[in-house]
Amino acid sequence: MAPSLEAYEDAVSLQPVKVQQTKINGTNGVDSLQPKESDKHDLVLRVFRCLIADLCEQFKGGHPGGAMSMTAIGVSLWKYAMKYSPSNPNYFDRDRFVLSNGHTCLFQYTFMHLVGYRQMTIEQLKSYHSRRTDSICPGHPEIENEGIEVTTGPLGQGVANAVGLSMATKQLAATYNKPGFDLVDNMTWCMIGDACLQEGVALEAFQLAGHWKLNNLAIIYDNKQITCDGSVDMVCTEDINAKMRACGWNVIDVHDGTSNVQGCTQAFIEARVSDLPTFINIRTVIGIGSAIAGQAKAHGAAFGAEDVANIKRAFGMNPEEHFVVPDEVYDFFREARSRGEEYEANWADIVESYTQKYPQEGAEFKLRVQGKMPQDWAQFIPKKDDLPTRPTPSRKSAGIVCNVLAENLKNFMVGTADLSPSAKVDFQNPELKTACGLNGNYSGRYIHYGIREHAMASIANGLAAYNKGTFLPVTSTFFMFYIYAAPGIRMGALQGFQQIHIATHDSIGTGEDGPTHQPIALAALYRAMPNFLYIRPCDTEETAGALIAALNATFTPTLISLSRQNLTQFPQYSSREGVQKGAYVFVEQEDADVTLIGVGSEMGFVVQTVETLGKEHNIKARIVSFPCQRLFEQQSKEYKQSVLRYKSKAPIVVVEAYSPTSWERYADAGINMSSFGKSLPGADAYKYFGFEPTVMAKQIQGFVEEVQRDGIESLRGDFRDLNGTLGYGTKDEH
Amino acid sequence: MAPSLEAYEDAVSLQPVKVQQTKINGTNGVDSLQPKESDKHDLVLRVFRCLIADLCEQFKGGHPGGAMSMTAIGVSLWKYAMKYSPSNPNYFDRDRFVLSNGHTCLFQYTFMHLVGYRQMTIEQLKSYHSRRTDSICPGHPEIENEGIEVTTGPLGQGVANAVGLSMATKQLAATYNKPGFDLVDNMTWCMIGDACLQEGVALEAFQLAGHWKLNNLAIIYDNKQITCDGSVDMVCTEDINAKMRACGWNVIDVHDGTSNVQGCTQAFIEARVSDLPTFINIRTVIGIGSAIAGQAKAHGAAFGAEDVANIKRAFGMNPEEHFVVPDEVYDFFREARSRGEEYEANWADIVESYTQKYPQEGAEFKLRVQGKMPQDWAQFIPKKDDLPTRPTPSRKSAGIVCNVLAENLKNFMVGTADLSPSAKVDFQNPELKTACGLNGNYSGRYIHYGIREHAMASIANGLAAYNKGTFLPVTSTFFMFYIYAAPGIRMGALQGFQQIHIATHDSIGTGEDGPTHQPIALAALYRAMPNFLYIRPCDTEETAGALIAALNATFTPTLISLSRQNLTQFPQYSSREGVQKGAYVFVEQEDADVTLIGVGSEMGFVVQTVETLGKEHNIKARIVSFPCQRLFEQQSKEYKQSVLRYKSKAPIVVVEAYSPTSWERYADAGINMSSFGKSLPGADAYKYFGFEPTVMAKQIQGFVEEVQRDGIESLRGDFRDLNGTLGYGTKDEH
Structure with a gap:
């Protein structure tokens, strides 16, 4: 009023x-x-x-x-x-x-x-x-x-x-x-x-x-x-x-x-x-x-x-x-x-007399003023056994976890740049569906930002700046359109705001919308950004891990990068605890000839490729899941060695449908994107660019044999783009 | 009218x-x-x-x-x-x-x-x-x-x-x-x-x-x-x-x-x-x-x-x-x-009768329609001997080269997001100063875009899309604010437009404006972007090289990243031809203990550090200038080896006041930025973050000795951030 x-x-x-x-x-x-x-x-x-x-x-x-x-x-x-x-x-x-x-x-x-x-x-x-x-x-x-x-x-x-x-x-x-x-x-x-x-x-x-x-x-x-x-x-x-x-x-x-x-x-x-x-x-x-x-x-x-x-x-x-x-x-x-x-002094008096009259609200309000999360927030994260095991898009996984958090934690202030049906973070509980700001009603905790990604990010900065911890702003749109929001997202990182950015439709798996909607280079920006967590989980368990990491990062914004398409679930391998360390051994293999790094929605291809490598090429491969580079950088040298086994003679190959930029720190070779994407159904887009287990297995086989012949030392300064060269010159005349 | x-x-x-x-x-x-x-x-x-x-x-x-x-x-x-x-x-x-x-x-x-x-x-x-x-x-x-x-x-x-x-x-x-x-x-x-x-x-x-x-x-x-x-x-x-x-x-x-x-x-x-x-x-x-x-x-x-x-x-x-x-x-x-x-047919008739009546304009117009540059464009690039030798900001260097090009090549359509005094690409010739679009006058070729970076980039895409080559759009603002323009810049790359983006005030050398204006992670985005040239020249000669590269890239936009502050000129080392290859040997040294990669405005520090390494630490160092990663990727394996000498036992250290992301492909260690910047005079900001020859020489000495002791193999998978760790957790409570 x-x-x-x-x-x-x-x-x-x-x-x-x-x-x-x-x-x-x-x-x-x-x-x-x-x-x-x-x-x-x-x-x-x-x-x-x-x-x-x-x-x-x-x-x-x-x-x-x-x-x-x-x-x-x-x-x-x-x-x-x-x-x-x-x-x-x-x-x-x-x-x-x-x-x-x-x-x-x-x-x-x-x-x-x-x-x-x-x-x-x-x-x-x-x-x-x-x-x-x-x-x-x-x-x-x-x-x-x-x-x-x-x-x-x-x-x-x-x-x-x-x-x-x-x-x-x-x-x-x-x-x-x-x-x-x-x-x-x-x-x-x-x-x-x-x-x-x-x-x-x-x-x-x-x-x-x-x-x-x-x-x-x-x-x-x-x-x-x-x-x-x-x-x-x-x-x-x-x-x-x-x-x-x-x-x-x-x-x-x-x-x-x-x-x-x-x-x-x-x-x-x-x-x-x-x-x-x-x-x-x-x-x-x-x-x-x-x-x-x-x-x-x-x-x-x-x-x-x-x-x-x-x-x-x-x-x-x-x-x-x-x-x-x-x-x-x-x-x-x-x-x-x-x-x-x-x-x-006057305000303190009001708070006190309010608390006397409304003890429950008063206590809750004081917690909000202190910017504290309820001590029991962890209980709201669904347990591994309760997660779906059939193929699920990770945006849906994020919705499952985020929704229950948002319902139970009063500081969650969720919003979207007009992608409620896609981003899946709108409240499922009808009582909470009220949009904040409409018709003079401000008690809701869901904000329809309209198609205004930059304003969304910068308004989220204002919400976070009001008082530390009083609000935990959550934004959502397609990952690609976090390029519109980037100036505001960066200011959130610079100011040390805890925020969660729900970015769906990452990678070429987005499909028919085509190259305008398929991010290739954007992850490089967010991975390079100081005081920022870019997390790309491979299934629902890892998505839960990503949200736990975001909730623990009280002075750092987190962007969770999610798939439009169904992803195979790997309950036997995936680990929310592993996500907290940035990378972890997903499938171990003694005497491995090669370590494959799998990330996000490409993990399914990696698991299949390892099977093909074993069956068709007699090559033993282990798999590392690598959802967050920044968290991995926080780990000890010993842990890093145990995950990536740098001291072995086995080369490391990363598989991700983005530009390879940033992976050269960890891998010797990559199956990545060297050009912009293409408008095709998601599965076909992956195939078009060579993200197919039989194709990748052959590339990796050739690479492993070469390394076995020439020695791991031969790789120094020669990061291999196994499925192409970098993008300059890939543009044909038109 | x-x-x-x-x-x-x-x-x-x-x-x-x-x-x-x-x-x-x-x-x-x-x-x-x-x-x-x-x-x-x-x-x-x-x-x-x-x-x-x-x-x-x-x-x-x-x-x-x-x-x-x-x-x-x-x-x-x-x-x-x-x-x-x-x-x-x-x-x-x-x-x-x-x-x-x-x-x-x-x-x-x-x-x-x-x-x-x-x-x-x-x-x-x-x-x-x-x-x-x-x-x-x-x-x-x-x-x-x-x-x-x-x-x-x-x-x-x-x-x-x-x-x-x-x-x-x-x-x-x-x-x-x-x-x-x-x-x-x-x-x-x-x-x-x-x-x-x-x-x-x-x-x-x-x-x-x-x-x-x-x-x-x-x-x-x-x-x-x-x-x-x-x-x-x-x-x-x-x-x-x-x-x-x-x-x-x-x-x-x-x-x-x-x-x-x-x-x-x-x-x-x-x-x-x-x-x-x-x-x-x-x-x-x-x-x-x-x-x-x-x-x-x-x-x-x-x-x-x-x-x-x-x-x-x-x-x-x-x-x-x-x-x-x-x-x-x-x-x-x-x-x-x-x-x-x-x-x-009617239009063709008009063109023909026009050309008969106005032969010179008609010929020029036809060239514009064909989107061809005049054959003699190279003559307008100032020769090395004509360039200033005293310290010069590279934004001024770009102005010197760009201005003469823009004056002579009719397709140059230059503009700025309200930074004419800073970006230095406004026409010096008073006859050409007329702004395009003001008071019904559209014959000028300088556009005041106002403080609208995203619109500038996207309007530049429209200019380029009109007809291939008819216009060569040039935009300009602070490098940091190319984060506002990024969605449009990306669309230029996706569409294969030839464009030149003049980005001044790069790096922490920007100084007092502080962390909001000092880019740290943005170069990672543009280096990772398909079909894009991010070029960061170290002096006027390299800036000329960057503009030549941009003019040769007829299906690719180029962003030239420039300094606010004065840069030492290195006419004895720097080479416009070297820029075309992305990286080249700047200072050779047989039996070098270490190769240092210098980039853009940090090259001056690298040259001094090499002197200090020799005098104070008896360490022989060679220097590679590395203005453009994408162009380097186009070169042969032999050329890459000759520049970086991967087969030697000498480690490679990159010095750049950005996030290290993307350099891990080429270097074993880096002196880079792990956090956002700081508001200090430019020279002090560099010093604050350790970009000081004596400090860097000691760090490099320690690193070289370690590598000599443990062997170059010990570095595998262990890219060293010599002056800090990556940014997560660097944010203090406030």
Whole structure:
């Protein structure tokens, strides 16, 4: 339910703090700004801008222009509009602030300093663009640092993160709030520049926020009409306000916003009481005060000593003095500390009285706040004996395991980019089928993201960023379309979010959809990505193992790569414990002539090939199942040796219908893909590219004989692509 | 200049063919549709839909629903609205048709059959979803097949491809057309479904098409309000028409479009004479005639024999008969052949008389049509002796080479995602600085794409798809943001387009922007990608080599990975010819104890490390420069051995500030990145992660001694990450 103005006042009255906007009557709340306070705005704006110019000038770098155009916005946010607590930046019910135009981070850092975030000392501020390795002022905001909600920089994604943060609030509030107990009641404020209005991920997120009616979200558009290349009208001439309205947003203009604290504050207060998400279009001037104000040059470089001096003169400051912050500026801002502490104390009171009245919900809520999984989560993973033994697509296997987890673990927040029927992670329990965000209902835990893979990943980052562990976001689409989502998936890895990405239709087994839908090279990206688990299980037991690995990886996202087609089950060989080690002996064979590495949906071919090798070619082969390279890298040298037997004379051959890239670390030869795929029924596509036991057995036989003849040493530096050469030049003229 | 209705009639009068719309008077041109023709629409619609149902039913697969909802649109396009020639699908001035909802490909294939594309026999049509490896009816349209303009399937991208195709027309027309000679005068028609309105890449492309006023572009929205998950209002409730108008589009509604050939045709004729790009919103019913019409189930599966029989009964056809196409349906469509031949003959006449009047332009235009580069292109590559010898960022090196190429070769169509000042590929020649697409001027060859990396890549695919070789699209942004562009870049590789992607700010040398901007894993994707060249040159000479390689790769896109920071130049070692072979001996050393592989901006460290190894540790090292793995794979075994000396006892160590993934094929050990980067000045970031000659020399010394002690055989299966372990678990709690 959208808060009315009255509801807003009620909410505020629960928190008897001294913020100006508590006194609003009607929509024109800014009238209550004390003249005494307003008088100080001019000084504050002048001091802030000169400080920014100094901070960029010291090391001749950084992005000063935006921080200076946005100063009034910042004063309005940190002085009047936002609910936060500098003493405890993680205070749970704080408003979230996302700087989607992350290159203007000095803007945020400087306000954090002024309002009294304890780690953000003036020395730290001065470490921006310095050589200090312990700086908390990196070139873009980083979540590891106190008071930063989400790491930003890759443009557009912050908007989707903010949508995720707003959705997190809505879902928690719908789940736990009770009449008189607004346990969860925070806004999300998201700053954007001109660039974020051009990136597709933001455009996708705008659609969703409007559709979901996320009225606790405000996008603040620093409308400078300048990007790196120059004037925005070179690349964008749309009517952005009309467009946002068409997307279901409340739109507010602040026409002359560069120094208009009062106008900004009024807009922000209106945003708080809107029943739609609010887009606040604030016209500003980049690098205000500088000789290059209003120009692209003011974006990404220091102004130079002369211009900095001019800026100070223009703002009535002494050009000889640097980093000047008068006490009255600190006084103006630092009351935020006591105000924040009162917010926090008040919230703690609410939680306590709530818990007294609703003990069960209260206990559960506290667990969510702590971000802890229930101790007994392992019991929800189906036991090996309960798994199907007939051929099953691993996407269905994942559905079986994921569904029971999602039903029982309240933090599972599952979603799909329009592939519910394919990805199989939608809730089977009818009571849980309610989609989150539809028709004003936010209590569901299944999100229909639409065909918006990038927004899905980046919204999932927002859900994860809300509070560590409160949500465990699950996304799903075809593996191939995790290439659309890749920029967001990467940001999840960089930020250490626990997330589960359910990627179905991996490999050429996808079949008739053809090369556009058959991933060949994408696994190489996810296998190479730091702090990321790419797991490709071969049957249901291994899929259960993959989900256990994902649940244990509390600071790491996991992508589980699954088949569209039926896979033979190998209960006699496969092992969930083996998956935890990345690779394990699947079929042992003493005195083996060759070790075959089988992965995911190609394991069935490998098992058949080993039979053929024995029967037809008198070659003894052992099989290693290798669902996750990264987990294998964590194992001891002894374990690795026991699995792959590097010290034997037997060569190692990997079979996977992807590019061989990354397997050269473990194998001497591979049967892999050297080109893009082909539109054929899955089984035929495999056959077309040589993934057929009789064909592979012959290739392996030839290879083994060669190695026996020439010695294992002959293989050094000569990884063999047994069924082809790499893809350049494979493209015929057309 | 936007064509007026009169101009349109003039244009048509140059082509005295029998299309219906030649007779239009005023905007209500559809009045001229012959009643006799209209009478046949009902039959045609019925036959077409039953044929679709049969084609999907035979192998129990495919996407019938969309093809059936769009039938009237197709009749209107192929019978009345489009200019094309079945006898010569590559006739240059044809209208381009893009099926962005590529899964409905049967729609296109079937119309191609009906109008008489010679390869599209009824047998071929029946090969859809079959096991035939020679089918030209794959699950999504593929450019290799006659009459397909662009490969589609990954949703949203077709819209951007269509924008690229429209821009290609505009640019060629602005360059070559003369009064009375509309050499280039074609429309682009792009079909989309509900999904394409959700994907970010399409939303980016909509902005650009509106901004560029591409009035030769029509988007035809098959508004079924159904996607895989169900009703579109579950994920999208925006006012799409208002939104498109806000983006600068002409919007036309066809309210009841499922069988409304006349309404569609009228809309298409209006689109032809619009002075804005046109968005035609046509309300249809998915799977019309089926028992599951209007439902998501009609999207991606055959209807089943019973429902197919019902469909036939509903449409007055005999359920016992299959694949029925009455002669009068063929007669209705097949006049397209003679019409197309007349179009073509007429165009050939125009070209000839143009060439007589403007011999120079005519000759140049013919070269463009043939897609040939001038024979003398090599002369425009600066010679080694003319290159700078002082430290230079390789992005600047690329600018030096690329600029002179772009100036002299008319097919270079250069662009940037708002990073002109950084990527350095904007034209230095003031006469060429005109941006293409601004203020009605399309003669420029520099495109400001805005901050829209994915659209940039996909528009570049459209430019390349217009006609092979007519344009050589060049894109540019930070290497890290080629992760946004990856879905489009991949489609360029899949389609065999020659393209050059200029990727600056690679590696942690990017510096202060921090881990969000420092690529670690992305090179693994592009190195693994089939039919793709990822080239990372170490200095200006190698950068020239990279551009030569790109120009020689006429069926393959190339990404050139470049540094932000200054790089030492190595004119004594570096070689453009070496780059063509992927890797080459940079510094030879007989009796070397170790071979070091240097790549890109880390080469400087490698050269220093070798000096330190010799002076401080008495270790002899040789250096291999390795700018491109894929080109190296093309070389003979003998050449590979001569470069890397696998048969010696000297181990091989690669130094690159990326994930080691892909180097294990060539090296025994690596000094690479195991985690994400860090915000520090570039030189400090390198130092922080151990890319420092003294540190590396010690690590290499220890490694070499170990290998000398234990033997080179000891390294098997034990690739050493000399400066760390892989990234999982490196994430600290925060």
